[in-house]
Amino acid sequence: MKNIWKVILLTLVLVVLILVVKFGYGYLTGQYLGVENSNIKQELKEANDFEVYDEEGSRVKLSDYKGSKPVVINIWASWCGPCKAEMPYFEDAINKYSDKVEFLMINLTDGQRETKEKALKFLKDNNLEMDILFDLDYSAANAYNIRGIPRTIFIDKVGNIIYDREGALNDEILETNIKKLIK
Structure with a gap:
C-alpha cells in the first residue's frame, strides 16, 4: 500500500x-x-542622445537623425563573438533598408582591447562593407548603461525607443523590428 x-x-x-x-x-x-x-502595453521611452565619431573623426549625434528616419543602433566590439555572429544580418539589413532606416553601428572603442584599427580590420577581413562609428568617449555606452554587448536599440522617427535588446539577435528579430519601425 x-x-x-x-x-x-x-x-x-x-x-x-x-x-x-x-x-x-x-x-x-x-x-x-x-x-x-x-x-x-509597452510604454515608449525617449531615446537618450549621445555623441560618437565617424572614421574621419567628425562628431555624430543621435539627435542629428531625429525627425528624419527611424534609427537602429547596434553597439558592438570586434572581440565579441555574438557581435561578430550578427554582423552579416546587419549588413543585409543595411543593404535592404538603408533608404528607410538609419543604421548606427557603434563600436565600443576603448583604445586598448578595442581600437579603431581592430574594428576596421575586422570589417575588412570579413568583407563587411558598412560605415561604423566609434564610441571613443563612452558617450553611447553611458547613455544606455551598457552592461553587455551586443546591444541593439530600435528608435522610431520621433525619437522613441520601440525595442531594446541586450544580447545577440537573429535575422528574423532584426527584420521584424525594422518592419515595425517602417510602419
Missing part, C-alpha cells in the same frame, strides 16, 4: 514538473526571441 502512494506522489510530482518546464520554457523562449506579449 505504501508503494502505491509513493508511485502516485511521484507521478504527480513528475506531471507538475513537466508542466512547469513546458510553460516556463515557452515563456522564456518568447522573452529570448523578442516575442512580445500582446497583453502587456
Whole structure:
C-alpha cells in the first residue's frame, strides 16, 4: 500500500514538473526571441542622445537623425563573438533598408582591447562593407548603461525607443523590428 502512494506522489510530482518546464520554457523562449506579449502595453521611452565619431573623426549625434528616419543602433566590439555572429544580418539589413532606416553601428572603442584599427580590420577581413562609428568617449555606452554587448536599440522617427535588446539577435528579430519601425 505504501508503494502505491509513493508511485502516485511521484507521478504527480513528475506531471507538475513537466508542466512547469513546458510553460516556463515557452515563456522564456518568447522573452529570448523578442516575442512580445500582446497583453502587456509597452510604454515608449525617449531615446537618450549621445555623441560618437565617424572614421574621419567628425562628431555624430543621435539627435542629428531625429525627425528624419527611424534609427537602429547596434553597439558592438570586434572581440565579441555574438557581435561578430550578427554582423552579416546587419549588413543585409543595411543593404535592404538603408533608404528607410538609419543604421548606427557603434563600436565600443576603448583604445586598448578595442581600437579603431581592430574594428576596421575586422570589417575588412570579413568583407563587411558598412560605415561604423566609434564610441571613443563612452558617450553611447553611458547613455544606455551598457552592461553587455551586443546591444541593439530600435528608435522610431520621433525619437522613441520601440525595442531594446541586450544580447545577440537573429535575422528574423532584426527584420521584424525594422518592419515595425517602417510602419
